[in-house]
Amino acid sequence: MWADTGYVFTTPTGQPLNPRTDYTNWKVLLDRAGVAERRLHDARHTAATFLLLLGVTERTVMSVMGWSSTAMAVRYQHVVAAVRRDVAVQVGGLLWRPPASPTPEREPGP
Structure with missing residues (x-):
């Protein structure tokens, strides 16, 4: 299932990451930590x-x-x-x- 796309940071199958992934993960982290809204x-x-x-x-x-x-x-x-x-x-x-x-x-x- 691995796709060799040449990217350094990829999904588990080698596809390029969606640019919103970091943003989404950041918002989840803030919410779980009980921290007020902050920009990544x-x-x-x-x-x-x-x-x-x-x-x-x-x-x-x-x-x-x-x-x-x-x-x-x-x-x-x-x-x-x-x-x-x-x-x-x-x-x-x-x-x-x-x-x-x-x-x-x-x-x-x-």
């Missing part, structure tokens, strides 16, 4: 932002998201309050680090 495309923004929150390297994000340009990160990754807070804490740690305690002087040896 918004999930890409969420995924990209989560990768930013996790501190995943830009090159890895590009691979996971299927981007060929770093400019896509600007479009999809949203710098949320948690990211800004983490940066502020790190900068504060550099600026306001307590002074290092002096090294004890060693007694002269024999």
